[in-house]
Amino acid sequence: METKHHYETADVALTKLQEMGYTIDFNIAFEEIFSQAENYQIDYLYRYEGPSNPDDESTVYGISNQSNGKKGVFVAGNLSLIEGKKRDILLNLEMKHKNRDKR
Structure with missing residues (x-):
């Protein structure tokens, strides 16, 4: 599935994603x-x-597991404020899918 970018409020994004499972x-x-x-x-x-105000920035991710079909959301404010491994995983997922979308 191609990554889609929508610019709406976080509340609308969460509602739409929940409707999609x-x-x-x-x-x-x-x-x-973290473990997979x-x-x-x-x-x-x-x-x-x-x-x-840059403090109003937020990102809502619709994330799925390709091996078991589980789907969920992750909401982040300024990604640079998330520490450690969690930030690294999210950045890696973003890079992986930006590269995938370029193909």
């Missing part, structure tokens, strides 16, 4: 991605930037 909250259940990151991909990417 992205029901796991990976902000809570990130350990599953190679099986996950970003299907949908919603970015929202406030009109004047």
Whole structure:
């Protein structure tokens, strides 16, 4: 599936993704991605930037596991504020799918 970029509010993005079966909250259940990151991909990417304040920035990821079909969401504010392995995994997933979309 091609990564899609939509620029809407985070609330609208979460509602749309839930309607499409992205029901796991990976902000809570990130350990599953952590242990099997190679099986996950970003299907949908919603970015929202406030009109004047960079602090209003948020990203909603629609993420799926290619081996077992599980789907969920991860919501991040400024990705540079996320520390450690979680940030590295998200950045790697973004890079992997940016490269995939170029093919």
